[in-house]
Amino acid sequence: MRSLDGSRRQVRQTLTAWSFILPSLIGLGIFVYGSLVYSLYISFTSWDLLTPAKWIGFANYARAFRDESFIQCLYNTVYFLVAIVPLGIVFAMAMAMALNRQLPGIGFFRAAYYMPSITSTIAIGMVWLWIFNPDQGVLNAILKLIGVSNLPRWLESRVWAKPALSIMRLWQVSGYYMIMYLSGLQNIPNELYEAAEIDGATGWQKTRYVTVPLLSNTTFFATIMLIIEVFNLFEAVYVMTEGRPGGSTNTILYYIYAQAFQRYRMGYASAMAWILFVILFVITLIQFAARRRKEEIGF
């Protein structure tokens, strides 16, 4: 009798547990997992939303690697990775180190540095569009004031459009990673610095041999998140350049969007979305593997 009672109670608890998770599970099942499978199917078809989808096998994938615009997007992404990820890490870490102390007004500085990262990219992107405007913008007005002749045409120029976009992104995201580094810094025990001081370490040496290595965990996650951020560059491109001039600021996600929602090539856009997904997945895997390797060697 007793065991029957027990098993009945177990059944009841299982039912209760499921009733708690079922709403989330059903919704995610349809809109995430279901969508994922559906997306894979769409990527093997030719589909314009109006006529029925036609199965064409791997043709969309093959097409992507012959599409010069897509290759250009990949190249642009590599450029943005090189321009944004290392500098973003350096800025965030430097700001956090400067702000990791008790001084009057420090709360103001933290808030000020963090503010760009909560602002919508669409809205602030329009402000930057004006800042970068070669004739009416404030950036060139400042450059002129300090005596620069030959003012860059920023977003209108093939040479300067990418740096301009990188500057805007760095300005916007660094504060977010600064907060991550601040929390990392607060986890470093003070004794380590005291020990270093006894050994006669200078301020720079303490930073180089104590702080930076002990922040490697934060750096690891910040790097992964920044890389994903760069691969998903979209809104700034949407408001500021639409991929111009000559595709020099086009990004994978913007290209996917344009193919899907301006030219209605759903199959082709889905295939590129999957290529992007696989690239991101592989990069993340490599980073995790590299980290494990590093830990094994004992760094």
Place this chain on the structure above:
Amino acid sequence: MKRKKRLHIAVLYAILILVAIVMIFPFVWSVTASFKTSRQIYSGNPLDLIPNPATLNNYRKALSVLPFHRFLLNSLVLATIVPVISITLASMAAYSFARLQFKGRDFIFMLLLGVMMLPGHVTLIPRYALARKLGWINKYTALIIPPIFSASLVFNIFFMRQHFLSIPRELEEAALIDGCSPWGVWRNIIMPNSKPAIATLAIIGFKTEWNSFLWPNVVINDFLKMPIQVGLTYLQTNVQSSWDILMAATTLSIIPLIVIFMCFQRYFMAGILTSGLGGR
């Protein structure tokens, strides 16, 4: 020694202030420009920050081109409803994962965590196709239901579970012995003890929804249902480089969030620090 230290601090402050100017300048510039006359904007010195004379004309113009009050209201409602539903569903699921025993619990939890690794763009097109099939295009349902069931729901589940694990079990055990059901425990004991965690998620959710653009941009083109970010881009297409009108509109869209940020700053920060992505 003391003098050297004082010099050190002076240099530090100088650098901090310089960086702060760079960070805040675009905000100050757009807000002050929104009160300038078009004459001052186009032929005045761009470095002159004081509107002279100050005018509300740009706001009047922006509001007459497109229904901005409507955009703001839509965004306010969305940024409230979506996080409320998401946090409710998430804390139910999180309670189950943190406290109840059932077969396959850890497997399902891992399966859900996988969603956080998934870039949102992979599901954009099928979600759109689904919304079309369901007849949700240009309806509020499209703005509410799919955004609830996204990676942020999983993040909320994960976040609430971590929080629930830190609540002492003794609190619930007494209630369970008194014959309270798990639902009662969740509602009367667990949730009232989670207010700071809920506030953190609500603030992050508000920000995400207020700033969301790509999804609403594909499913809505009816001005009456349009959220603010999408409305802004329509204005941009309409007025091109009329910076006076554009700056009034961007100010309208940025200020609400800045005010909320000022009031709830510590919850914003807590969101990053306790997300588990804070580098631990």
